[in-house]
Amino acid sequence: MAMIGGGRDAFIGAIHRIAINMDGQVDIVAGALSVNPEIATASGHDIFLNEERIYTDYKTMLEKEAAMPQDKRIDFVSIVTPNFVHFDPAMMALEKGFHVAIEKPMTFTLDEAKKLKSKVEQTGLTLLLTHTYTGYPMVKQARQMIKSGMFGKIRKVYVEYPQGWLSTFLEGSNNKQAAWRTDPKRSGIAGAMGDIGTHAFNMAEYVTGAKVTKLCADLNIMVEGRLLDDDGAAFLKFDNGASGVLMASQIAAGEENCIKIRVYGEKGGLEWKQEDANTLLVRWLDKPAEIYRAGTGYVNSYASHNARTPAGHPEGYLEAFANLYRNFVLTVRAKTNGEKPKDEWLDFPGPESGVRGMAFIENVVASGKSDKKWTDFIV
Amino acid sequence: MAMIGGGRDAFIGAIHRIAINMDGQVDIVAGALSVNPEIATASGHDIFLNEERIYTDYKTMLEKEAAMPQDKRIDFVSIVTPNFVHFDPAMMALEKGFHVAIEKPMTFTLDEAKKLKSKVEQTGLTLLLTHTYTGYPMVKQARQMIKSGMFGKIRKVYVEYPQGWLSTFLEGSNNKQAAWRTDPKRSGIAGAMGDIGTHAFNMAEYVTGAKVTKLCADLNIMVEGRLLDDDGAAFLKFDNGASGVLMASQIAAGEENCIKIRVYGEKGGLEWKQEDANTLLVRWLDKPAEIYRAGTGYVNSYASHNARTPAGHPEGYLEAFANLYRNFVLTVRAKTNGEKPKDEWLDFPGPESGVRGMAFIENVVASGKSDKKWTDFIV
């Protein structure tokens, strides 16, 4: 496979590579790692690319790789550039016949997202959107438990993603990560809501299996001089009658990265949080709460498929990330071989999640600006 | 002192008595514990009242006690009846010259609350409103730390109170607690928001020292047949520029009673929750979080005044409740003796909290019905 973006000066590219390497099923053989030729070359050497497959320009790379014989050329690309450089390389890769993995949010606008989804459907190729957190085994356990109906009708969802790293005007100092994420030209119309609110939204829809139908948002810019929201919350209404509260903040000083979801049904509910990722807390109306643990013998097939070690060996963010790639690769390989992928393999975020994520961004920003309480969730 | 309400068939009265007895500073000598004569008598015997001071009617009791010589008659009454029987006995007690302790919410309507507050001011007597949770030592520690400015300007408040006990239509079975709390005639215009939302609201204003200026609420009735909200959330705006999210639910199946608050300022923040009541978690932007513990040598004078044991001996809900009474009694006794109560003693909820609590109920219900996003917080 080949990577677009993710050179030495980037953050998420290195994470993708660890996730790709972990299971020893994929080789990274090409890369357009940076538009800066020096960085591109040095970054390529870092990861042992052959000189001739180090590119500074994804277009050239896609052209050249597409021209190679099938057994030599790449199978898929991973796009790990800032948001405004997602759509074009993804479209071109699909057109050239490559499968695509892509950082979230999928595109810069909702319109692009819909076009990309159509292209995927039209080509029959596979697209992975790296909403990492749904890759955790106990998140998968949660989704299946709710799906089974064991909690009765779902009534309430609390989902939150508090961070503190943008508590100061970091974009004013020399912080590349802060700079592009707070810049409307590179990040899009949303700040915190785009960067982490989308993860919370995706988590809520994934775990409950329900769809948001309307929302009411309060978006804030708390740090002076900032151009995009760095804090916000939204009330949610779901198509199954449940209501929810979504909270996302990047000015929650001292918080790290603890995305957390709580869901309540008629008979009980569950709670998962990244800080204790191998645990799923299951509550009941009238009996003791239960602690489900990853890697045990009693979890369902989705949870056990996505764990690599027995219970008690903590697996974390990188394994969750690797699960996305592993399922994507298992699916692509099965399809390539004309086999039917297992349901557990197919359970990774794709174009539909990408479109809904972009719709969330557009709707939550519209609601944030509106004087009306409720905004319909329009896709 | 004497108690109004709180007979054998009640819940909160017994809690008040434990809180009153704990420190051995107050004798319960009279009571109008029930309007049912049999229950009143039996309940009076349970707590060793003299036969002649067991009443079935608070009016008679207040008349008779007021007629006794000063060294024999009661000093104060505790009113622990359902919400719709708060205002009248409180007014009468004040008029007869007795101090008053009263369960929250203070009255049935905001209008009553304002009248009661005026009466307190006019009489110079002392009124305690039992917002229990602000009686915890680490909640007091939190308030003082924020007041000191050590976290910089406060930006964000999350306060939540999830319960699950009303997940079923309990008022349809023979549950007295559920019955009056879900009945608009006895509880007032709000259900969950009146019962526990007011606690969350009071906690947010107490800990931050800021006042809510507007809010946007989503109130829900999730259990079929119920007459009042059993779930809700509100966005808050504070007079110091902070924003907040308040969540209160009684259909969060499996949740017990874990009121929790998180506050974030420019430099750090803090977190407290009832389930781990002796701990205050203090977070910082750029150094390790700290675990402040009740009963230690390093906590402030407000926290240490409100603890009875050294660190590591967990104190809980009943001690927090007893702290309210202890401070109320210390204050009353000091005033009676013509002494100036210490600041630590004066730190208990009174008529101002009661008025703001009733205003919260009226405003949050109004916002819940409104199509407009924001409702000004009117007192």
Next chain:
Amino acid sequence: MAMIGGGRDAFIGAIHRIAINMDGQVDIVAGALSVNPEIATASGHDIFLNEERIYTDYKTMLEKEAAMPQDKRIDFVSIVTPNFVHFDPAMMALEKGFHVAIEKPMTFTLDEAKKLKSKVEQTGLTLLLTHTYTGYPMVKQARQMIKSGMFGKIRKVYVEYPQGWLSTFLEGSNNKQAAWRTDPKRSGIAGAMGDIGTHAFNMAEYVTGAKVTKLCADLNIMVEGRLLDDDGAAFLKFDNGASGVLMASQIAAGEENCIKIRVYGEKGGLEWKQEDANTLLVRWLDKPAEIYRAGTGYVNSYASHNARTPAGHPEGYLEAFANLYRNFVLTVRAKTNGEKPKDEWLDFPGPESGVRGMAFIENVVASGKSDKKWTDFIV
């Protein structure tokens, strides 16, 4: 009732009084609170004793109270003096016909403990030994669950009690609590093992229902100049074939008071710790662990009898302490009335626990000095 010891300058006496007062069932009417007349008087005034029932000498008090008419005189005494002043007042109180509550360890020596036990049996009176920690509802839940056999044969016990408050030579400064506890003349032959090791030992035998038959101890004095052990551990063998490890330290710097027990049987086990006292963690070989919570509807009759509030209202150390007195008083009252006390009432520590506690002290100190690995547990 009357109190012996527990004046203004003491610690544990005030705790006993809160425990006694909490449930409003007992009046403290007399006291020999200090041998220092000034302190005795001031302390008596603090707790509203009548002048004529403030004593400076427990012998006089017991004589005078015994001479009063039955409906005026005290029912029982609480002995809250340092260890070396336990036996004499307890014997005299029993001889005068008073029930006795007594701080642990029960006596100064094992021999005294056996004599006191005989006296209790001979008089038919009731003795309470305040091993507080077995008063917690979830400790009672634990004992009954193990007794039911649901975990199969018990195999392993870990019990620990780490404190840090004696990490410095506190007895060298003006600390009364440290001074007597580290003084062989007032505390006895053991330091940490007597003060907190006995609690851990009592907890292990109480929860498992098994008896220690031999042990192997490593006792240490870690702070220079100290006269008694401030740290230690012991391997235990129980009469049911289980083995155990007991750890008690007062130099575990930064630790507060977190006594904790873990028990493992063939099919599962459980864990309880004071820092999270309302929770009992129940583990299973092949299914999710369960979180049992105090105050819920599903706990057993022993746990629910010993809770005052519904689930989610944390009860702590003072309530556990009050449970001991409450059960003692319920038992004494039933016996006095010629009624059979309920099993749940009888479940408080008495002379047998006192004898075994003193035997633990003598055996653990003997083992600590021995070169042989195992010392038989001799009573």
Next chain:
Amino acid sequence: MAMIGGGRDAFIGAIHRIAINMDGQVDIVAGALSVNPEIATASGHDIFLNEERIYTDYKTMLEKEAAMPQDKRIDFVSIVTPNFVHFDPAMMALEKGFHVAIEKPMTFTLDEAKKLKSKVEQTGLTLLLTHTYTGYPMVKQARQMIKSGMFGKIRKVYVEYPQGWLSTFLEGSNNKQAAWRTDPKRSGIAGAMGDIGTHAFNMAEYVTGAKVTKLCADLNIMVEGRLLDDDGAAFLKFDNGASGVLMASQIAAGEENCIKIRVYGEKGGLEWKQEDANTLLVRWLDKPAEIYRAGTGYVNSYASHNARTPAGHPEGYLEAFANLYRNFVLTVRAKTNGEKPKDEWLDFPGPESGVRGMAFIENVVASGKSDKKWTDFIV
């Protein structure tokens, strides 16, 4: 590199491969993955080995690889066979000039361990012993904090490793992992103490920087029919005057894999456990405890070198494992290039840890059989 053992039917081999692959710095190009030719071949195909480098016999592999030109042949081998097949392949690999990574315990006997250590010293090659748990960033943070003296003299160590998976006679059913671990012929003279006690011992010496000088052990076989200890504990004395308690059990029903260490010095101490691996709890005598977190800006260079993501992205067992390989590879590469490895790179367990681990096994078993309390720790 090449792997010896670790075929399809093994457990730990797959873990090693994930650890090796994660950072994309090493290619697995050869393997003697099983002595069963079918399994060897299938396992080789699983990991994409070239047909000619799939071996069924490590001797042939080492011969053939050693005969290849330097730029083609392997650099190092990983030995992931049961304990009784560690020494021979390790010695041969070293003799052929290959660096060696080896599962713990290093050998079958102490004598072998000493010989292997000598061989490493004599050849100048590098040996990694995979004591995984010291690869966690917060364990490294702990070691450096203690080394700095900030806690004063270390006094007490509690280290524990409770597991429950051998609570039944698993070796009687068809469980390969249980079978060899409980078989003296393949595992050695110790069961639980060899399998997990060694990890606890290594953790205690690593974190404190002190050496055990004598011990007193209680070893038990709790499951009928088992041939080796499945439970045990030991008192430890360290060369710096500290004492300790080590607990290791495989019959702690319901426990997973939560190795935990607590260390106390004169001024404070620390606590780390695998279940919350990204946190180091630091306690102080007279100020709030602190929560140190992996990936933050304030941790030391050892902790930050061994983390791959910013704070809040949990890293777990596989990353800790990968840290061992990463440091081993950085060291080997530096030495190969004639450069001086950084101190942070050299911080991985090697032959000295292996020798002490085997000495622990021999000494703890000897003590377990002895009637004397203390056994000198002889290497």
